[in-house]
Amino acid sequence: MAKIIVVTSGKGGVGKTTTSAAIGTGLALKGKKTAIIDFDVGLRNLDLVMNCERRVVYDFVNVINEEATLNQALIKDKRTEGLFILPASQTRDKDALTQEGVQRVLNELAETFDYIVCDSPAGIEKGAHMAMYFADVAIIVTNPEVSSVRDSDRILGILQSKTMRAETGGEPIEEYLLLTRYSPERVEKGEMLSVEDVEDILAIQLLGIIPESKTVLKASNQGVPVILDDESIAGQAYEDAVNRLLGEEVEHRFLTVAKKGFLKRMFGGNQ
Amino acid sequence: MTKTEDTIEELKNNTIPNREEFKPANEQNGGNLQSKASLNNSQPPSGPTFNLKGSQLTLMVLELHEFHFDRFNQQMTQATQRAPNFFQQTPVVLSLEKLSNPNENIDFIDLSQLCQEYGLYPVAIKGGSEEHQLAAIVAGLPRIPASKNRESLTPQKQDSSQNKETKSLSTKAPVDTATLSAISQTVTRPVRSGQQIYAQGGDLIVLAPVSAGAEVLADGNIHVYGPLRGRALAGVKGNSNARIFCHSLEAELISIAGHYKVSEDLRSQPLWKQPMQARLDSKHLIIEKI
Ligand SMILES: Nc1ncnc2c1ncn2[C@@H]1O[C@H](COP(=O)(O)OP(=O)(O)OP(=O)(O)O)[C@@H](O)[C@H]1O
Ligand SMILES: [Mg+2]
Numbered sequence: 044m045a046k047i048i049v050v051t052s053g054k055g056g057v058g059k060t061t062t063s064a065a066i067g068t069g070l071a072l073k074g075k076k077t078a079i080i081d082f083d084v085g086l087r088n089l090d091l092v093m094n095c096e097r098r099v100v101y102d103f104v105n106v107i108n109e110e111a112t113l114n115q116a117l118i119k120d121k122r123t124e125g126l127f128i129l130p131a132s133q134t135r136d137k138d139a140l141t142q143e144g145v146q147r148v149l150n151e152l153a154e155t156f157d158y159i160v161c162d163s164p165a166g167i168e169k170g171a172h173m174a175m176y177f178a179d180v181a182i183i184v185t186n187p188e189v190s191s192v193r194d195s196d197r198i199l200g201i202l203q204s205k206t207m208r209a210e211t212g213g214e215p216i217e218e219y220l221l222l223t224r225y226s227p228e229r230v231e232k233g234e235m236l237s238v239e240d241v242e243d244i245l246a247i248q249l250l251g252i253i254p255e256s257k258t259v260l261k262a263s264n265q266g267v268p269v270i271l272d273d274e275s276i277a278g279q280a281y282e283d284a285v286n287r288l289l290g291e292e293v294e295h296r297f298l299t300v301a302k303k304g305f306l307k308r309m310f311g312g313n314q
Numbered sequence: 315m316t317k318t319e320d321t322i323e324e325l326k327n328n329t330i331p332n333r334e335e336f337k338p339a340n341e342q343n344g345g346n347l348q349s350k351a352s353l354n355n356s357q358p359p360s361g362p363t364f365n366l367k368g369s370q371l372t373l374m375v376l377e378l379h380e381f382h383f384d385r386f387n388q389q390m391t392q393a394t395q396r397a398p399n400f401f402q403q404t405p406v407v408l409s410l411e412k413l414s415n416p417n418e419n420i421d422f423i424d425l426s427q428l429c430q431e432y433g434l435y436p437v438a439i440k441g442g443s444e445e446h447q448l449a450a451i452v453a454g455l456p457r458i459p460a461s462k463n464r465e466s467l468t469p470q471k472q473d474s475s476q477n478k479e480t481k482s483l484s485t486k487a488p489v490d491t492a493t494l495s496a497i498s499q500t501v502t503r504p505v506r507s508g509q510q511i512y513a514q515g516g517d518l519i520v521l522a523p524v525s526a527g528a529e530v531l532a533d534g535n536i537h538v539y540g541p542l543r544g545r546a547l548a549g550v551k552g553n554s555n556a557r558i559f560c561h562s563l564e565a566e567l568i569s570i571a572g573h574y575k576v577s578e579d580l581r582s583q584p585l586w587k588q589p590m591q592a593r594l595d596s597k598h599l600i601i602e603k604i
Contacts, residue, residue, distance in 0.1 A: 196525045200506030
């Protein structure tokens with residue numbers, strides 16, 4: 044039975060798509076057959092980050108409307124074995140996502156996949172609801188700033204009520220915090236919230252801290268998930284996060300201000 | 315079935331009501347009745363006979379899924395058996411937003427009378443179609459528009475899902491949660507921004523943080539064994555003996571029986587970010603060490 048992971052945030056532009064691409068690729072690298080679904084209907088960009096936009100024939104909405112089969116719409120990743128992308132439609136709006144349709148597609152994927160990663164759109168509207176509704180695991184992507192943390196808190200509340208597990212009284216969804224675009228220097232200067240601040244407010248398990256790094260933008264412009272860039276500390280941090288997701292205990296590398304000197308060197312080397 | 319939600323009748327633009335305006339539901343009703351009486355008695359013209367004030371009340375919401383007289387009656391009987399005095403002249407808003415058939419014809423006169431037999435007094439409908447609105451007007455019930463986005467975020471459902479522990483002690487019917495909470499309600503998970511939890515008829519115990527943007531309410535005391543960053547309103551039906559306790563005072567607002575302090579006032583307190591209790595001393599909200 045596949046595990047369904049939703050990557051969500053409430054606030055836009057915090058790094059959900061970057062994270063979905065990285066975590067999905069990371070899971071596939073670990074030998075897990077993984078599909079990444081773009082729920083951002085109308086604003087698709089997962090296919091750009093995954094560099095498969097030129098191979099899109101059918102999309103998620105086509106499958107929901109039974110205009111195409113799942114196999115026709117799934118795009119096999121060229122770099123990573125066992126990784127597939129289900130792109131979003133650029134021409135429809137999010138009302139095209141019906142609960143029954145989404146469920147049918149997820150059930151079909153669950154027959155053959157180990158992990159299904161759902162890249163949620165921003166906001167708390169229909170697309171975000173559909174992306175989270177059937178999830179087993181939620182990765183809450185948060186930037187270390189007050190508005191992002193507030194939105195994450197809100198999303199956590201919605202996860203507790205507007206999901207299948209909540210509505211049927213099943214086991215609660217596993218919730219993980221992924222702090223992205225973290226800059227220890229700016230935390231030091233008091234311009235950003237610290238890991239402790241964010242953990243204190245959200246009170247959920249920390250899956251990882253992804254440092255702010257120019258390699259992320261470079262990678263997505265080139266259509267390479269940043270996790271494949273061994274040189275990038277953001278890529279390494281994503282790798283750690285994947286290992287933790289799979290149950291390994293990995294020390295947080297970018298957690299404390301005490302390690303700042305070390306981080307600075309790392310940053311210096313990578314920007 | 316019964317959920318609560320703050321019903322906002324905004325005649326003024328401020329979201330946080332003024333001290334005088336912030337009255338518990340009971341008192342507010344009393345106020346309305348008085349003004350009606352003065353109108354009828356046609357007193358000599360000496361000053362205004364009433365004042366219209368915007369206010370924010372906490373009302374119970376009855377979320378109707380369908381209206382079938384016998385089954386409704388049966389569920390009500392069951393609900394009230396456990397706590398015979400559970401509803402005592404409790405005003406309630408009939409929400410039609412969760413009707414399984416949104417076009418169902420509802421006899422609001424029947425429904426109203428039936429509710430009243432159990433001590434629930436419908437004061438308005440919420441949501442529903444134009445037909446519902448017309449039928450409700452005939453039954454003397456005005457319509458409050460359906461909440462849009464806020465609705466999907468506010469707590470109605472969360473309320474019960476927050477209380478898995480409580481709920482699993484009893485059967486599945488949501489009414490049981492309500493009945494249990496008549497004594498006290500315990501919440502073990504964080505209360506998140508946008509969520510609202512109301513412990514009707516008793517105390518609310520939260521064993522986790524209450525986030526900024528969240529709201530906890532109780533007819534009795536509120537205990538937060540964690541930081542209180544959102545809004546906490548104890549004694550919402552006017553119990554001035556109610557208290558609020560928390561491990562760290564970081565609240566947006568605390569209120570006891572309608573007497574409140576907002577974050578701006580609270581920040582200057584020596585106990586800001588410290589453990590504290592709040593109580594009422596002849597209408598003054600006292601914040602002190604525990
Ligand atoms: N760790 C990081 N360091 C630097 N830049 C980053 C990092 N993570 C994401 N970004 C950049 O932030 C921008 C937004 O990222 P992304 O598209 O993944 O966010 P999103 O949450 O999916 O946005 P949307 O809400 O619009 O779907 C991109 O330009 C991306 O390159
Ligand atoms: Mg995105």
